Amino acid sequence: MNTPSDEAGVVAAIDDARASNTPLRVIGNDSKAAMLRPVQAARTLSTAGLTGITLHAPKELIVSARAGTTMAELAAVVLSENQHIICEPPDLTALLGGASAPTLGGAVAANLSGPRRVAWGAMRDHVMGIRAVNGSGEVIRSGGRVLKNVTGLDLCKLLTGSHGTLAVMTEITLKVLPVPERRATLVLRGLDPVRAVAALSKALGSPYAVSGAAHLPADAAARVPALAWANAAVTLARIEDFAPSVAYRSGRLRDELRMFGDAELLDDGVSQSVWASVRDALPLVGLEGAVWRVSVRPSAGPAVAAAVEAAGCTWFMDWGGGLIWIAGPADAATHAAISRAAGSGTFTLLRAPDALRTAVAVVPPEPAPLARLSRAVKASFDPAFILNPGRIHAGL
Amino acid sequence: MIAQPPPRQNVLDRRDVLIDGLRGLLPPTGVISEALRLKPYESDGLSAYRQVPLAVVLPETTEQVAAVMQYCHREGIRVVPRGAGTSLSGGALPMEDAIVLGLMRMNAILDIDYHDRCAVVQAGVTNIGITQAVQERGFFYAPDPSSQLACMIGGNVNMNSGGAHCLRYGVTANNLLGLKIVTAQGEIVDIGGAHLDAAGYDWLGLLTGSEGQLAVVTEVTVRILRSPEGARAMLAAFTGNEIAGQCVDAIIGSGIIPVALEFMDRPAIHACEAFAHAGYPLDAEAMLIIEVEGSEAEQDDLLGRIRDICNRFEPISLKVSQSPEESLAIWKGRKGAFGAVGRISPDYLCMDGTIPTSRLPEVLRRIGEMSAAFGLQVANIFHAGDGNLHPLIMFDANDPESFHKAETFGADILRLCVEVGGCLTGEHGVGVEKRDLMGVQFTEAELNQQRRIKTAFDPDWTLNANKVFPLLSAA
Known part of the structure; x- marks a missing residue:
C-alpha cells in the first residue's frame, strides 16, 4: 500500500499507475471498505499520510485540513473554538466493521451526513474548497476558503460523494458553525410510522427550527440505552439554539404536537446521547446481514418501512421519515425488495458480503443519458479509468 | 465590444431556412425573428454588452425545449438560454449565430407539497413567485437575490444565486432537491x-451554478421552509472599517449567526441616505445592518446580546428596531442601494467578489486607493457574514474612456479579491464579464478540467459558448 505523506507523492503514485495502466484502490483509513462495490485493483493508494489542519479561521467559519486527517481530530480542533461540523457526519465504524478512524477525505468522498442534514444541509453543502489530483496526475482546485463562491463549475459538489472515482482529494475546506448553546428533544411514544411521520412533518413545518426528526420502532428504540425507558416506538424532534430559545420553542412545539400525544422532554445531555445513536445508526449495529440507506420523500417513508419489514428487515427512520436505515438478509431477493421499495427515491448498499455487492446494483442504475454523462465525466477526470474502478457502478 | 467566438457561417447563411424549421416546432408566437422585436434580447442586466441574436424561441413545454435542442444539435445552431435577463455578468448575452432560448413562458407552479416541504415549478417562475405561492401557509423559498421580483428560478439555478439571507439559509444550491433538464442533444x-x-455523481450540484454551459433547466424542485415567527433588524454605525469588521468578528465569535449581516461603507451610506432618507448616520465610516429571527422574546434576547457586543466597539449610532415598520426603514436604504447609486452617477458597474472577511479593512483601503488613481467613485456593500463584496463603480457610459476605466478598475478589484484568498464572483456568476479573468483564479489545467466536463455534456459547445471560459485562440 502506498501512503504518501504529501500531495507530490499522490501525483507520483497516480502518474506511475497511469504509466503502467494499473488500477488503484483509493482509500483513506479504509473504514468504509464494506460500502458499495469492492474495487478490484492491484495497488492501493491511501491518503492517510496527508494529515493536519492547514487553516482554521473560526471567525470566518472555515477550517481546512488534509484529506487523511481523522474526523475525530478535525472535530476536536473546531470544538476548541466551540464550533462543529454542520451536517453531523456519522461515524459508521461500528456499523461497517471497520477497524480504523474515518478520515475527512472519506467522509467527503462518501457525502455522509447525519440527522442535522434535514435542517442544515448535507456534507456537500459545506464543502467550500477542494484540492485533488485527477487521474492524469494534475492538481485541480475548486472553490476556495470563502463561504460564497460561484466561480466556474462547482467541482466541490461533484467530487463530494464521488467515492474517489474522479480524483484523489488531498485537502478540503469546510464551513463550520458555532455549537448551539443548548439542545432538547421531544419524545412521542407509541406512534405507528404513518402517525410518526405526520408528527415529524408537523414539527419540521413549524417555525421552531427543528434540527433532528427521527422515528425508531420499538425494537430499534430498545437497542438505544438512552431510550430503553420508553419501552415503545419513539418519535424524536430536536431543537438546538440558545437556552431561552430552546426552552420557549420546545414548549410551543410540544403544544403543537399535542394531537399526537403528550411529548416527554429529554434534557441536553440525554439529547446528545440519543442523537449520536441515531447519527451512527446504533439500532442496527451488531445485527447480522446487510445494511442499506434509502432516501425518499418523507411521506413515502412509512411505505418503505412496511415493505422492508415484510421482507424481513429491521429499520428506523431519520430526516423526518425521508431516510430509512435498514438491516436485513444479505441476499439478492432482499436487495431487490429494497430497491423496489425505494421507488423514485434512492438507495445505497452500505454493507454486504463481496458476492452480493459485486452481483447487484449498489445504488440505483442511471437512465441512459445520465449513464453516458457519468462515463464521459469520469473520463474527463480519469481517462485511463484507474481510480477506484467499479466502486459505484460496474464498469465505471 | 466584448470578443465573441467566430460565428458559424453556415448557420448565418441559412438563417431563413433554420428559422422556418424552428417555427415548425413551436406555437405560432413562439419564434421571434424580426429585427425590431429581437432588440430587447440583445443584452441583459449587464447592458454595456450587446449582440442581436439569430432569433429568439419561446417554448411553453419541456417537450418543445427538447425539440428545439434536438434541432439545434442537428443543425449546429448555438443556443443561449435566458430567463428574465437580469444577469449582472452578461450570462444571457447572445451571439450573432445563436438562438436565444427564452424560458419565460414556462411559468407554472406544478406542485406544492407542504407535507414534504417542496414545490415543483417551471423554470420561468420568478423567485418571489415561489414565496408568494406558499406564503399564505406560512412558508417561503429562502434564497432572495436583489432581483427577486423579476429573476426566474431557472436563472437562479444556473447562476447559483444568493441573497442577503444566505448566511442562515444558504444559496440556491442548498435549497434544491431536483431538476428536469434537457441535454444539448435534446x-x-x-x-x-x-x-x-x-x-451517484451529484448532477444537481454540478448543474447548479453551471451558467447554462451544461444543459437547459426546464423544471425545478425546491425546498420550501416554514417562515420564522418574526424578524427584526438593527443598525450599528462605527468610526472606521476596521472597528466595524472587529464587531462582525465578535458577533460571529459569540455564537450568534444573524440571518443577515450587511456592511456599508461611507460612500454607500451617503448614497443610500440621500435616496431613501432611512435615517442613516452620515458621520459614520461604516455601518452594519443586522437581522435576527424568532419570536418577539427571542428577537429581544438576540438583539440584546448583539447590542452589548456592538457597545464594546464604541458605536456612534446604535438603533434597535422596535417594530416591523422600523426594520423596514432600516432595510429601505440598503435595498435601494442600486437605485441610490444610479441617482448620483449616470452609470455604474456592480462588482461581485468574495474575500476572507478578515481582509475587509485592507481590501477597502486598497479599493479606495484605486478609486483615487482611476478618478472614479466607488461605494461598497458587503455581505459581511460570508465575505461577498459588491463595489459599485460609478462612471459615465457616454464617455468611452470612463467606461474603459471602470472596466479596468473592476478587474483590478477582482484580482485583489483573488490575491487576498477570495474569488472572482460570489453570486453574480462569471458570464462574459469575468470570462477573461478566469486565468487569475485558475491554472490552465484547472480550466481544462472544467472545459472537459463542459465537453462531456455538450460535445459541440452548443450551449452558451461565449461565457465562463476564456475564448480559446483556436475557437
Missing part, C-alpha cells in the same frame, strides 16, 4: 426528485 432527464441526496 434528451429530457430528471435529476433528483423530492428526496435528499441522490446516490
Whole structure:
C-alpha cells in the first residue's frame, strides 16, 4: 500500500499507475471498505499520510485540513473554538466493521451526513474548497476558503460523494458553525410510522427550527440505552439554539404536537446521547446481514418501512421519515425488495458480503443519458479509468 | 465590444431556412425573428454588452425545449438560454449565430407539497413567485437575490444565486432537491426528485451554478421552509472599517449567526441616505445592518446580546428596531442601494467578489486607493457574514474612456479579491464579464478540467459558448 505523506507523492503514485495502466484502490483509513462495490485493483493508494489542519479561521467559519486527517481530530480542533461540523457526519465504524478512524477525505468522498442534514444541509453543502489530483496526475482546485463562491463549475459538489472515482482529494475546506448553546428533544411514544411521520412533518413545518426528526420502532428504540425507558416506538424532534430559545420553542412545539400525544422532554445531555445513536445508526449495529440507506420523500417513508419489514428487515427512520436505515438478509431477493421499495427515491448498499455487492446494483442504475454523462465525466477526470474502478457502478 | 467566438457561417447563411424549421416546432408566437422585436434580447442586466441574436424561441413545454435542442444539435445552431435577463455578468448575452432560448413562458407552479416541504415549478417562475405561492401557509423559498421580483428560478439555478439571507439559509444550491433538464442533444432527464441526496455523481450540484454551459433547466424542485415567527433588524454605525469588521468578528465569535449581516461603507451610506432618507448616520465610516429571527422574546434576547457586543466597539449610532415598520426603514436604504447609486452617477458597474472577511479593512483601503488613481467613485456593500463584496463603480457610459476605466478598475478589484484568498464572483456568476479573468483564479489545467466536463455534456459547445471560459485562440 502506498501512503504518501504529501500531495507530490499522490501525483507520483497516480502518474506511475497511469504509466503502467494499473488500477488503484483509493482509500483513506479504509473504514468504509464494506460500502458499495469492492474495487478490484492491484495497488492501493491511501491518503492517510496527508494529515493536519492547514487553516482554521473560526471567525470566518472555515477550517481546512488534509484529506487523511481523522474526523475525530478535525472535530476536536473546531470544538476548541466551540464550533462543529454542520451536517453531523456519522461515524459508521461500528456499523461497517471497520477497524480504523474515518478520515475527512472519506467522509467527503462518501457525502455522509447525519440527522442535522434535514435542517442544515448535507456534507456537500459545506464543502467550500477542494484540492485533488485527477487521474492524469494534475492538481485541480475548486472553490476556495470563502463561504460564497460561484466561480466556474462547482467541482466541490461533484467530487463530494464521488467515492474517489474522479480524483484523489488531498485537502478540503469546510464551513463550520458555532455549537448551539443548548439542545432538547421531544419524545412521542407509541406512534405507528404513518402517525410518526405526520408528527415529524408537523414539527419540521413549524417555525421552531427543528434540527433532528427521527422515528425508531420499538425494537430499534430498545437497542438505544438512552431510550430503553420508553419501552415503545419513539418519535424524536430536536431543537438546538440558545437556552431561552430552546426552552420557549420546545414548549410551543410540544403544544403543537399535542394531537399526537403528550411529548416527554429529554434534557441536553440525554439529547446528545440519543442523537449520536441515531447519527451512527446504533439500532442496527451488531445485527447480522446487510445494511442499506434509502432516501425518499418523507411521506413515502412509512411505505418503505412496511415493505422492508415484510421482507424481513429491521429499520428506523431519520430526516423526518425521508431516510430509512435498514438491516436485513444479505441476499439478492432482499436487495431487490429494497430497491423496489425505494421507488423514485434512492438507495445505497452500505454493507454486504463481496458476492452480493459485486452481483447487484449498489445504488440505483442511471437512465441512459445520465449513464453516458457519468462515463464521459469520469473520463474527463480519469481517462485511463484507474481510480477506484467499479466502486459505484460496474464498469465505471 | 466584448470578443465573441467566430460565428458559424453556415448557420448565418441559412438563417431563413433554420428559422422556418424552428417555427415548425413551436406555437405560432413562439419564434421571434424580426429585427425590431429581437432588440430587447440583445443584452441583459449587464447592458454595456450587446449582440442581436439569430432569433429568439419561446417554448411553453419541456417537450418543445427538447425539440428545439434536438434541432439545434442537428443543425449546429448555438443556443443561449435566458430567463428574465437580469444577469449582472452578461450570462444571457447572445451571439450573432445563436438562438436565444427564452424560458419565460414556462411559468407554472406544478406542485406544492407542504407535507414534504417542496414545490415543483417551471423554470420561468420568478423567485418571489415561489414565496408568494406558499406564503399564505406560512412558508417561503429562502434564497432572495436583489432581483427577486423579476429573476426566474431557472436563472437562479444556473447562476447559483444568493441573497442577503444566505448566511442562515444558504444559496440556491442548498435549497434544491431536483431538476428536469434537457441535454444539448435534446434528451429530457430528471435529476433528483423530492428526496435528499441522490446516490451517484451529484448532477444537481454540478448543474447548479453551471451558467447554462451544461444543459437547459426546464423544471425545478425546491425546498420550501416554514417562515420564522418574526424578524427584526438593527443598525450599528462605527468610526472606521476596521472597528466595524472587529464587531462582525465578535458577533460571529459569540455564537450568534444573524440571518443577515450587511456592511456599508461611507460612500454607500451617503448614497443610500440621500435616496431613501432611512435615517442613516452620515458621520459614520461604516455601518452594519443586522437581522435576527424568532419570536418577539427571542428577537429581544438576540438583539440584546448583539447590542452589548456592538457597545464594546464604541458605536456612534446604535438603533434597535422596535417594530416591523422600523426594520423596514432600516432595510429601505440598503435595498435601494442600486437605485441610490444610479441617482448620483449616470452609470455604474456592480462588482461581485468574495474575500476572507478578515481582509475587509485592507481590501477597502486598497479599493479606495484605486478609486483615487482611476478618478472614479466607488461605494461598497458587503455581505459581511460570508465575505461577498459588491463595489459599485460609478462612471459615465457616454464617455468611452470612463467606461474603459471602470472596466479596468473592476478587474483590478477582482484580482485583489483573488490575491487576498477570495474569488472572482460570489453570486453574480462569471458570464462574459469575468470570462477573461478566469486565468487569475485558475491554472490552465484547472480550466481544462472544467472545459472537459463542459465537453462531456455538450460535445459541440452548443450551449452558451461565449461565457465562463476564456475564448480559446483556436475557437
